[in-house]
Amino acid sequence: MTAHFRSFQSNFLNKDDGQFTYTSTEQKRVEDMLSEEFEKRVEGEEVKNITILRERHAEYLLKNLHHLPKKYAGLDASRTWMCYWAINSMNILAADISEETKTTVVQFLKSCEHPKGGYGGGPGQLAHLAPTYAAVMCLISLQTEEALQSIDRETLFAFLTRMKQPVGNFTMHDDGEIDMRSAYCALSVAAILGLPYEKLSEGVAEWIISCQSYEGGFGGEPMTEAHGGYAFCAVAAMVILNRFRLLDIEALLRWVTRRQMKFEGGFQGRTNKLVDGCYSFWQGSILPLIDGEMAREGKEMPKGLFDARMLEEYVLVGCQVPTGGFRDKPDKNPDLYHTCYVLSGLSIAQKYSIEREGEVLGGSVNRLVPINPVFNVTTESEIFAAKHFFPDAN
Numbered sequence: 001m002t003a004h005f006r007s008f009q010s011n012f013l014n015k016d017d018g019q020f021t022y023t024s025t026e027q028k029r030v031e032d033m034l035s036e037e038f039e040k041r042v043e044g045e046e047v048k049n050i051t052i053l054r055e056r057h058a059e060y061l062l063k064n065l066h067h068l069p070k071k072y073a074g075l076d077a078s079r080t081w082m083c084y085w086a087i088n089s090m091n092i093l094a095a096d097i098s099e100e101t102k103t104t105v106v107q108f109l110k111s112c113e114h115p116k117g118g119y120g121g122g123p124g125q126l127a128h129l130a131p132t133y134a135a136v137m138c139l140i141s142l143q144t145e146e147a148l149q150s151i152d153r154e155t156l157f158a159f160l161t162r163m164k165q166p167v168g169n170f171t172m173h174d175d176g177e178i179d180m181r182s183a184y185c186a187l188s189v190a191a192i193l194g195l196p197y198e199k200l201s202e203g204v205a206e207w208i209i210s211c212q213s214y215e216g217g218f219g220g221e222p223m224t225e226a227h228g229g230y231a232f233c234a235v236a237a238m239v240i241l242n243r244f245r246l247l248d249i250e251a252l253l254r255w256v257t258r259r260q261m262k263f264e265g266g267f268q269g270r271t272n273k274l275v276d277g278c279y280s281f282w283q284g285s286i287l288p289l290i291d292g293e294m295a296r297e298g299k300e301m302p303k304g305l306f307d308a309r310m311l312e313e314y315v316l317v318g319c320q321v322p323t324g325g326f327r328d329k330p331d332k333n334p335d336l337y338h339t340c341y342v343l344s345g346l347s348i349a350q351k352y353s354i355e356r357e358g359e360v361l362g363g364s365v366n367r368l369v370p371i372n373p374v375f376n377v378t379t380e381s382e383i384f385a386a387k388h389f390f391p392d393a394n
Contacts, residue, residue: 005047007265007313008038014263023272030274031263033330037317050316050362053324057339058095060324061086064336065101077121080112080131084138085340091141091378092343092369102142109135110150117152117159127159128173133185140192140385141377148388157195160186168203179220180211184233187240192375192382194389197240205243208234215271216251226255228269228282235289236374244293256286257305265310266318267345276328277319277338280311280345285373288348292373308352312361315346347371 013031016024041048065086075082083105090097111123112135118127119135136156139147163170163186170182183204190197210222211234217226218234235252238244259267259279267279284306291301319326319342325334326342347368350360360366372382386393 005038005313006307007310008034008263008317012262026274030329034264034314034318037330041317049322050366052093052316052362052366052368053320053322054093054095056322056324057093057326058090060334061089061095061336061339062101065105077125078131079122080109080119080134080138081121082336083109084134084141085336087138087141088377089336089340089343091381092347092371094369097142099144102144103146105138105142106144106147106150109139113150113152114159115155117155117157117162126173128176129160129163129170129182129185129189130172132156132159133189136189136193137375137377140375141381143381143384145388148385151193153193153195156193157190160190160195160200164200166203168205168207180208180218180230180233180237181220183208184237187237188375191240192377192385192389201241205238205241205246208237209246212248212251216248216253216255225270228256228259228267228279231256232282232285235286239289239293239374245297249290252286253290253305256283259283260306260310261314264314264318265307265312266314267311274329275314275318277315277326277345278328278341280315280319281341281348281376282345284311284345284348285376288351288373303356306352308349309357309361311349312346312353315342315349316361316366343368344371344376348373 014024014027041050065083068082087097087105109119112119112121112125112131114120114127116127118129118132120126120128121131136151139151162174163182165171165178169178170186171178172182186200187197187204190200211218211220211224211230213219213224213226215226218231219225219227220230235247238247259269261268261275264275266275266277267283268275269279269282287306294301315326318330319328319338321327321334326339327334328338347370350368351370353360370379371377372379375382
């Protein structure tokens, strides 16, 4: 693999015009770190150590799935998320998951199911739309009948209906907060489980549109700053609703493509923020969603709106940890969250690299399993669920 990387080029270093700010100082620090990481890998005309360390990542994921260190105690309400991040990552890596592990995960998630529907973040906790999404997508990712049959769809639908608000949005839990996440979590769960999400959709598209900011992205609620996570939730929800064309797509494309960093190659979440590996998915997935919807209408998304190869370069140079797992950027530690979303974003980038470059960065040995960007589960997992919940469509 030659050293002709498009990322980490000195002509794209940030220029602060001699004005000292915290933002520009932090940007320079990140650029210096990435330059150092890149130089470690360059030997003559070769770039070394850009192979995905599948076995080490699988070991890291399984270790954290079965036994979390003490520092995770503060995330007790996110245990369903831990399961999803680990299992989805294993699937994307095409790593083996034992039947014993699958059954253990199913049993644990069943203990998180609330009697009145939905899932809490852990056993005995209140039902919440975010861990409900995580639990359902994890169970689907296990690709077993045991996992899918464990979901109480009747009480789950009752929970989703209870969270729906008259103005078109959803609360995250009983008397809980309202933001873009809740709309996406509710609709994605209903859609993938074959629940009548049409009954949940009244006014939702109109509320989502009201959250598109002057920049073109989406905030968590109306009149707030555009953010990558909320933007993904908004676009994916509109795809599920089949109301995509109501968005200001030109403004959205302008905003999301400007979030890819010229020097680093990865994405930032908001204007004037630092690159972060997790936005490889949150921002990177918006582009195939737009691409897919335009293709359905017989149109093509303009080529070259984002550089998939540069995103691959950022992930493999800046985010991969040699001992296992992926991180935000070189001065951070790996965690399950970033491992999941970095791999998801890398899978998306690889799809475009194969189409435009002929192969993924690092060669075929680095190829990951494709994902469905609407739900962020592997395509195989989504198809398995569809055969179970939509038998008449097969």
